[in-house]
Structure formats: C-alpha cells, structure tokens
Amino acid sequence: MRRKSIRLRLLAWFGFFLAALVAGFGVVAFQFQKRADFGDVDAALALRVDAVSRAFRGSEPHPPPPPDFHEDRHHGPPPDFGPRFHNRTPVQLPDEVLRQFEPGDYFAVWGLRENRLLAQSGPEADAIPRPTDSPTETRLRYRTRGSIREAYLYTERGDCILAGRDLAPLQARLRLFAGQLVVAGVLVLLLGLGGGGMASRLLFASIRRIGATARRIADGNLAERIPAADMDRELGELADVLNSTFARLDAAFARQQQFTADAAHELRTPLAVILSETQTALRRDRAPEEYRDSIRACEEAAQQMRRLSDSLLELARLDAAGEQGQRIDADLAQIAADCTAQLRPLAAQRNVQIETDLRPAPLACHPDQIARVFANLISNALEYSHPEGRIRVTTGTPDGKTTATVADTGIGISPADLPHVFDRFYRTSPARSHSAAHAGLGLAICKAIVETHGGRISAASTPGAGTIMTLCWPAAGGTA
Amino acid sequence: MRLLVIEDEVRLLRNLAKALREEGYAVDTAADGEEGLYKAQNSDYDAIVLDVMLPGLDGWQVLARLRKTRKTPVLFLTARDTTADRIRGLDGGGDDYLVKPFDLSELFARLRALIRRAADRPSPEIALGEVKIDTRARTVSVGGQPVPLTAKEYMILEYLAHHRGKVITRTELYEHVFDERADTMSNLLDVHVYNLRKKLACDLIVTRRGLGYCIEE
Structure with missing residues (x-):
C-alpha cells in the first residue's frame, strides 16, 4: 500500500505558512513604502501650493511683506503687480519658486472672479481641468487624475492655486520595489523550505533508523536493539519503549524456543533408545532373553514418550484454551481426600506417612484437573521423601481465602532451584537427577492448572528439612 | 580399539x-x-x-x-x-x-x-604385503583368501596395523584391546598374538624383546 509521506505533508504545511508570512510581510512593507512615498508627494505638493500662493500674495499691496522677509528683494515680485489687482494678467513666478519644481511638476493658478488662468507651468497646463468643487473653504485639498496627483487651494482672494505631479516615475519606483520584495520573499521561502527540509530529514532519519531496526527485529534478529543512547529525548523515549517491548518479546520467544528445544530433546532421548535397541537387536540372531530385554527397553522408552506427549498436550491445551467446559462447585477437601486415599498404598510401600487436615474449602473448578494437581504434588512429595518421612495435606479457608497445602519432610529444594521449580522441563540437578519417569513437566502442569483456575501456586523449602507447596485462591475465587 | x-x-x-x-x-x-x-x-x-x-x-x-x-x-x-x-x-x-x-x-x-x-591412516583398507585388512567389514585376507579371526585377534592386528612402524608395548596393546571389565592376565595377549601369527601364516608381527610388538612398514 502506498502511504502519504508525513514528511512531505509537514513540509507542505511549513511552506504554506512560511509563504503566507512572507507575503503578508511583503504586502505590509510595500504599503508602508507606498504610503510614505505618497505622503512625501502630498507634502511636496503642499509646499508648492504654498510657495505659489505666497508668490501671488506677494504681488498684492496688502498686506505688505514683513520687513525681515527676504533680505534680498531682487527675486521678489515686481512692485507694479499691485495696481493690476482687479485686472490681473498672467504672472510669471519668480525663479526661486520655480526652482523648487522638479521635472514633471507643474502648477496652475486660476482667478475665479476673472474665470481664467492667471499663471501656469508645464506643458500639460492647458489640459488641466480646473477643480470644480465649491470654493467655500481655504483648505488644501488633493485629487488624483489617472497617474497624476494634484493639490489645490482656494485662496481668500478668490484664486485657485493648483500644484500637480506626475506619479509615473514614483509608480515605476514602487513597482521596482515590489519586484525586489517578491525576489527577496521567494529567496526567504526557498531558504526556509531548505532549512525545514533539512530539519525534517534529520528528524525522520532517526525515525527511519528506528523503523529499520524494528524491521530487522521483525525479520528474526530479536537480539537487536534501537540505539537509543544517541537519540534526542523525545525519540529516545519512544526508542526506550520499543526496546523494552522488544526485550519482552525476545524473552517470551526465547522461553518458547527453549520449551520447544527441551521438548524435542526429551522426545529424542527415548527415540534414540528405541532406534539403537532395535538396530542392535537386528544385527544378528539372538537368544529369546536378549530379544525380550530389547523389547522391554523399547517399551519403557515408548511409555516415557507417551507420558511426555500427554504432558505436552495437556500443557498446550491449558495454554491455548485456558479452560473448557463448565466449572462446578466443588470442595478441595473432598478432592484432596480422594487423591490421598489413592496414593496411600504407594506411600505405605515407601514407608511414608500421609497426614491430613481437611477443612471445607469450596472452589468453583474442574475437579479432575484439581485432582491432577494434588496427585502431582503428593507424588512429588513421596518421591523426594526419606523412608519414615511424613507428608501433610491440608485444605481450608484461612482469611477467607481458599487454600490447600502439601508439605513433606523430604530432601527439600535448594534456594538456587526454588524460583525455577515451576518452569517447564526444569530439573533440579544433580540431586534430583534424571529419572526417566519425569521430564520436568509435573509442576509446570500444576502451575498452569492452578493459574487457569485463577489461583496461585508457590513453593517454600528448607534443604534437608522439607518442602511446602501452597495453592491459594483470592477470596473472590471461592464460592463460599 | x-x-x-x-x-x-x-x-x-x-x-x-x-x-x-x-x-x-x-x-x-x-x-x-x-x-x-x-x-x-x-x-x-x-x-x-x-x-x-x-x-x-x-x-x-x-x-x-x-x-x-x-x-x-x-x-x-x-x-x-x-x-x-x-x-x-x-x-x-x-x-x-x-x-x-x-x-x-x-x-x-x-x-x-x-x-x-x-592414527593418521585415512584409508579404510590396509594392505601389508599379502595381508589385507578391511576395517569397514572387519575382515582380513591373506593372498585373497579370507582368514577367520576372533574379535580380540582382529583388534590386535588392526591396532598394530594402524600404528605400523612403531613399537607397541604390551601394556599399551593390552589397554587398547581389553576394557575395564576384563580381568584376564596380560600374558593372554601373547596367546592371541601367537594364534594370530599362526592364522596369518607369515611373520608380519615382529616381537621386539623387552619392548613389545611391531608391524614394520
């Protein structure tokens, strides 16, 4: 299945946000620049209007210019402007004022009473339409015509003074600026994407490493671990979690492997006996007793294999199904009594005494399985008891918990072996060495049965003094 | 062996x-x-x-x-x-x-x-002049004629043949031919060697007096 790349998606989102940010910044910067430039233009136009206005006021007799206004009067307006106030002709502005005008700037002055153009500059002056709004206030106003910005003022004397500037050069400059902004923005975006790409590559390299290791582990190399030491904290934590999971998997797998290997080993030994017995017997003609011996050895080996396969099957059933069929309300005391009765003859043969202290201990269970547990425990106790030894079986409900114990005065179990006695195929060697009858599954089966029934089994032992096995169900397990 | x-x-x-x-x-x-x-x-x-x-x-x-x-x-x-x-x-x-x-x-x-x-003898068959030993079938023949040997005789012959060229002491030979269950006297060896020489009808096995037995290369 083709899956979407989270890295590409991250990068796409990152790029999207970065682009929006850069674009927003560019638009704001451009607007600021444009406002500032237009403000400059308006301010300049206002200055022009003011200068033209003052030049025109200077041509009036009243009010006279202040004495300190322009020491050098040679640029001042000609004094003979005055008499023509009511019959003004177009005036020429002084050079000083004209010099302030930049190329593309122009002005025009209309006499409203005369209703004609009094002064003008610039080639387009003829084409300048006179402002048409009402001349009630002597306030500077602005208007925009196409690419042209104009400021105009109705003076108290009834003139209209207008200064204008073609904005085309400014707009060209702004366009250039916008172009520069776009280029810079694209550069920032590319750099950002590159940096983001590298950062995400670093991040995802770690993730890929984790993935690759996990894949190798899944392929069977269960001993491998993700190198978490050189990872960052967040990924390191993930790696630690994965590693501990792998470790538990590995341990479970190793236990299973050990179990299978042990089972194979236990089956192979009697098989080897059968093969080698039969092949030896068949190598030549023999006396009937020799054949009998061989067949007896084969039978023993076959019986051993049968016990082993029964045990393995039982364990497998317990492992797989947990339990099947209906539990019935039973009394451990009754089950223990039956088992003890069955084993008393064997105990008597070995000169071992079985004592019982059986108080009612109700439990919802499969009685035949629980009977199997008692039988295994008591047989074990018998096997490791000295002659004249005692075995004590008790049942009851101390503290409201359904409990049963099987204690012996036998050889005991060493502290090193004690934690493993319920392990499958575990044999306490060499003292309890290899008797062909026991593959080391009896206690493992007991444990599986008790745990299937929701209880716990535990062993306590003093080497040389005896062992006590305890079955215990939590209060809820009983049906009292 | x-x-x-x-x-x-x-x-x-x-x-x-x-x-x-x-x-x-x-x-x-x-x-x-x-x-x-x-x-x-x-x-x-x-x-x-x-x-x-x-x-x-x-x-x-x-x-x-x-x-x-x-x-x-x-x-x-x-x-x-x-x-x-x-x-x-x-x-x-x-x-x-x-x-x-x-x-x-x-x-x-x-x-x-x-x-x-x-014994550094890779071949399963040993040929010593007329005498041929097949270690697989544990048979011995002299000039193509099979010679019936007892187990002990065969073992002595095979051991000496494997280590031919070396003098094998009687103690060593005894150790390799009899197991721990044997309580026979070691001079029984001499009897086996005597019988072996008789059956093979040749002087393949040499006695080194005071040292032991040897099959020469």
Whole structure:
C-alpha cells in the first residue's frame, strides 16, 4: 500500500505558512513604502501650493511683506503687480519658486472672479481641468487624475492655486520595489523550505533508523536493539519503549524456543533408545532373553514418550484454551481426600506417612484437573521423601481465602532451584537427577492448572528439612 | 580399539556398550560427567562418545577439561541439534558431532573414521604385503583368501596395523584391546598374538624383546 509521506505533508504545511508570512510581510512593507512615498508627494505638493500662493500674495499691496522677509528683494515680485489687482494678467513666478519644481511638476493658478488662468507651468497646463468643487473653504485639498496627483487651494482672494505631479516615475519606483520584495520573499521561502527540509530529514532519519531496526527485529534478529543512547529525548523515549517491548518479546520467544528445544530433546532421548535397541537387536540372531530385554527397553522408552506427549498436550491445551467446559462447585477437601486415599498404598510401600487436615474449602473448578494437581504434588512429595518421612495435606479457608497445602519432610529444594521449580522441563540437578519417569513437566502442569483456575501456586523449602507447596485462591475465587 | 561412552540415559548407555562390544571394541562406560572425565583422563582410549546433557559436569565441561591433558578423539552424541550447539561442540575440541536419535551404523562408521584419522591412516583398507585388512567389514585376507579371526585377534592386528612402524608395548596393546571389565592376565595377549601369527601364516608381527610388538612398514 502506498502511504502519504508525513514528511512531505509537514513540509507542505511549513511552506504554506512560511509563504503566507512572507507575503503578508511583503504586502505590509510595500504599503508602508507606498504610503510614505505618497505622503512625501502630498507634502511636496503642499509646499508648492504654498510657495505659489505666497508668490501671488506677494504681488498684492496688502498686506505688505514683513520687513525681515527676504533680505534680498531682487527675486521678489515686481512692485507694479499691485495696481493690476482687479485686472490681473498672467504672472510669471519668480525663479526661486520655480526652482523648487522638479521635472514633471507643474502648477496652475486660476482667478475665479476673472474665470481664467492667471499663471501656469508645464506643458500639460492647458489640459488641466480646473477643480470644480465649491470654493467655500481655504483648505488644501488633493485629487488624483489617472497617474497624476494634484493639490489645490482656494485662496481668500478668490484664486485657485493648483500644484500637480506626475506619479509615473514614483509608480515605476514602487513597482521596482515590489519586484525586489517578491525576489527577496521567494529567496526567504526557498531558504526556509531548505532549512525545514533539512530539519525534517534529520528528524525522520532517526525515525527511519528506528523503523529499520524494528524491521530487522521483525525479520528474526530479536537480539537487536534501537540505539537509543544517541537519540534526542523525545525519540529516545519512544526508542526506550520499543526496546523494552522488544526485550519482552525476545524473552517470551526465547522461553518458547527453549520449551520447544527441551521438548524435542526429551522426545529424542527415548527415540534414540528405541532406534539403537532395535538396530542392535537386528544385527544378528539372538537368544529369546536378549530379544525380550530389547523389547522391554523399547517399551519403557515408548511409555516415557507417551507420558511426555500427554504432558505436552495437556500443557498446550491449558495454554491455548485456558479452560473448557463448565466449572462446578466443588470442595478441595473432598478432592484432596480422594487423591490421598489413592496414593496411600504407594506411600505405605515407601514407608511414608500421609497426614491430613481437611477443612471445607469450596472452589468453583474442574475437579479432575484439581485432582491432577494434588496427585502431582503428593507424588512429588513421596518421591523426594526419606523412608519414615511424613507428608501433610491440608485444605481450608484461612482469611477467607481458599487454600490447600502439601508439605513433606523430604530432601527439600535448594534456594538456587526454588524460583525455577515451576518452569517447564526444569530439573533440579544433580540431586534430583534424571529419572526417566519425569521430564520436568509435573509442576509446570500444576502451575498452569492452578493459574487457569485463577489461583496461585508457590513453593517454600528448607534443604534437608522439607518442602511446602501452597495453592491459594483470592477470596473472590471461592464460592463460599 | 578401546572406547569410552559417557551417557546419562542408562538404557542407551547399556545398549551402546553392548552394540559396540559386538562390533569388536573394548568399551568402558560412565553415567555422569565426573566419572567420565576421570576415566577419560586416566586411560588411553581410541575414541570417546560423549553426551552433552549430563548431570554434574556437562559434556562441554568434560571436554574442556579433558583437552588440557589429552587429545583423544571425541564424538559428541547429543539431542541438541542447533547449529550453535554443533559449532560449540566442534570448536570446544570435539572431533565429530552426531545428533540423537541416530543410526547405529552411522555411529560405527564415524567412530571408525575418527580412529583412522587419529592414527593418521585415512584409508579404510590396509594392505601389508599379502595381508589385507578391511576395517569397514572387519575382515582380513591373506593372498585373497579370507582368514577367520576372533574379535580380540582382529583388534590386535588392526591396532598394530594402524600404528605400523612403531613399537607397541604390551601394556599399551593390552589397554587398547581389553576394557575395564576384563580381568584376564596380560600374558593372554601373547596367546592371541601367537594364534594370530599362526592364522596369518607369515611373520608380519615382529616381537621386539623387552619392548613389545611391531608391524614394520
């Protein structure tokens, strides 16, 4: 299945946000620049209007210019402007004022009473339409015509003074600026994407490493671990979690492997006996007793294999199904009594005494399985008891918990072996060495049965003094 | 040829000893690692069959300790069949590895091969002039005519033939031909050698007085 790349998606989102940010910044910067430039233009136009206005006021007799206004009067307006106030002709502005005008700037002055153009500059002056709004206030106003910005003022004397500037050069400059902004923005975006790409590559390299290791582990190399030491904290934590999971998997797998290997080993030994017995017997003609011996050895080996396969099957059933069929309300005391009765003859043969202290201990269970547990425990106790030894079986409900114990005065179990006695195929060697009858599954089966029934089994032992096995169900397990 | 079998499954041990004796070997047995190591260190065996899973010392420990003093050929006979186990067995100084369950005939063939290699005689057939020994079938012929030999006679001939060119003391020969169960006098050897010479009808086996016996190259 083709899956979407989270890295590409991250990068796409990152790029999207970065682009929006850069674009927003560019638009704001451009607007600021444009406002500032237009403000400059308006301010300049206002200055022009003011200068033209003052030049025109200077041509009036009243009010006279202040004495300190322009020491050098040679640029001042000609004094003979005055008499023509009511019959003004177009005036020429002084050079000083004209010099302030930049190329593309122009002005025009209309006499409203005369209703004609009094002064003008610039080639387009003829084409300048006179402002048409009402001349009630002597306030500077602005208007925009196409690419042209104009400021105009109705003076108290009834003139209209207008200064204008073609904005085309400014707009060209702004366009250039916008172009520069776009280029810079694209550069920032590319750099950002590159940096983001590298950062995400670093991040995802770690993730890929984790993935690759996990894949190798899944392929069977269960001993491998993700190198978490050189990872960052967040990924390191993930790696630690994965590693501990792998470790538990590995341990479970190793236990299973050990179990299978042990089972194979236990089956192979009697098989080897059968093969080698039969092949030896068949190598030549023999006396009937020799054949009998061989067949007896084969039978023993076959019986051993049968016990082993029964045990393995039982364990497998317990492992797989947990339990099947209906539990019935039973009394451990009754089950223990039956088992003890069955084993008393064997105990008597070995000169071992079985004592019982059986108080009612109700439990919802499969009685035949629980009977199997008692039988295994008591047989074990018998096997490791000295002659004249005692075995004590008790049942009851101390503290409201359904409990049963099987204690012996036998050889005991060493502290090193004690934690493993319920392990499958575990044999306490060499003292309890290899008797062909026991593959080391009896206690493992007991444990599986008790745990299937929701209880716990535990062993306590003093080497040389005896062992006590305890079955215990939590209060809820009983049906009292 | 004298073998030691170390195996804790008593039925298998008993049967292997019987089968190997019927093959003409002198066989000692040990049911655990300690006993096996003691015997292996204190006798000169032609080969040792060693189980791995033993009470007390396991097979690997037995081999590791044995290899400090002796280079007796060792064949591992074990139910442990993983490659790692085989490698451990062979790298630990083992000479061969056979997994249980096994075929007796294969065990015999491997033991024969081990003994041949140890004596530096790779061929299963030995020709000494007129006398030909087939170690596979354990038969001897002189000039093409089969010569019936007893097991002990054959063993003496094969041992001397494997070590031809060397003088074999009577003690060494005795050790390799009789196992721990034997309580015969060592001069029985001379009787076997006498009979062997008579049957072969040639002076193949030379007596070095005061030293022992020898088959010259």
